[in-house]
Amino acid sequence: MSATNYDSVQALGTCSYNYKIRVRVIRLWRGATRTGEEFKNFNVILLDSKIYRIHAFIPTSRAEELAQVLKLGKNYKIRNFTVQLYKPTDKFRCLRNDRQIVFTKDTYVQEIAEDEVNIPLDYFDFYGHNQLEELSNQKTYLTDVIGIVKKHDKFRDLENRHGQKQKQSKLVYVNNCNQIFLGRSNVNITFCDAFGIKFENAMKEAVETPNKVLTHMRIKAVDDTTNWCYSACTGCRKEIKQENSVHVSEACNTLVPCPEIKYRISVLAEDNTDDVHIILGDKEVRTLIMKKARNLFKEVNKKF
Structure with a gap:
């Protein structure tokens, strides 16, 4: 259809x-x-x-x-x-x-x-931290806050003005992930009770988990000696092998009559310090060229 x-x-x-x-x-x-x-x-x-x-x-x-x-x-x-x-x-x-x-x-x-179907993985509306006061003065729409934790006080117990015991977590967010367009700004945030506990646990998990590194690089060259795509199972999404003209997924032990085609491109990239070889996966290449591997595969086959 x-x-x-x-x-x-x-x-x-x-x-x-x-x-x-x-x-x-x-x-x-x-x-x-x-x-x-x-x-x-x-x-x-x-x-x-x-x-x-x-x-x-x-x-x-x-x-x-x-x-x-x-x-x-x-x-x-x-x-x-x-x-x-x-x-x-x-x-x-x-x-x-x-x-x-x-x-x-x-x-x-x-x-x-x-x-x-070609549907993006996600979509967001972004606002600057300097718009939070305006957003907080209305109750029609919910507002999320995205930023980097600049300061984080210890989780503490307190008693509110009604005599009820509460837990509280205070922190300072800074939106320096997009300061060129929105302007760098701080915002004070307080989480209470169950949500505060959930946030504290997430903070501990983040500390215990190895950090991911974000860097800006320029692609200098593409390695044309390696295959730019591979066949993947439509079920488990893992790479599959071809045996006697039949595609077999070893990961889930099934035959795959119509495998997916996914990108895997080796490139040489650089920043202002050094060069590095990087393997770009299917998601990354699709984001760069806005085209699925299967469509490009058909175009290449038509030319030859």
Whole structure:
């Protein structure tokens, strides 16, 4: 079925029920009561190939079934759902959108392969730290904070003005990851109780886990003596071998009649200190040239 048979998330209205969309699940979560008990229903954020997002609500009646189907990062065909406008009184929306999808008993969901549709892995809206005060003065939309921890006080116990015991974590964030466009600025943050405990545990795990290094480099040359792509299993995604004209995945012990084609390119890169040989994987090459390996493979074969 061609892409023209599917609806854009941007075009979804409240007057129809027979919409069909192809989307990626980029967020998935459950709400909770004040005591921390999770609801059975859950929520997802869906992203389509035109980079439009929408929040979808899965009610309790479908939650158990669809929790086994909908997975973070996967692509799906979805049809037969309702679209509802938010009420003016609805607070803490996760997207700047005036509508949401609600799954029904007739909503159909089917996972699709990564190469069947070209949907980005994620999408964000960014604001400067100097806009936080304005964002904090409204309750219509939720706000996340991204930055680098500049200062972190010890987790401590305290008693609030109502005489209740609480736990508190204070820190200072700095947004120097994008200071050219947004201007470097600090923001004070306080996490309390269960969320503060979760943050503290994440901080400890980050300290115990080896750090990843981010660097800016320029690609000088591509090694044309090695293959620029390889065949991968459509199930486990691992590299497969060809035995007697048959593709076999040793990782999951299966035959693969139509393997995926993925990039693996060896390049020589440099910064202002030295040169280094780097292997660019499928995700990195697709990001650079905006083209899937299978499509490029077909183009190359046509020329010869």
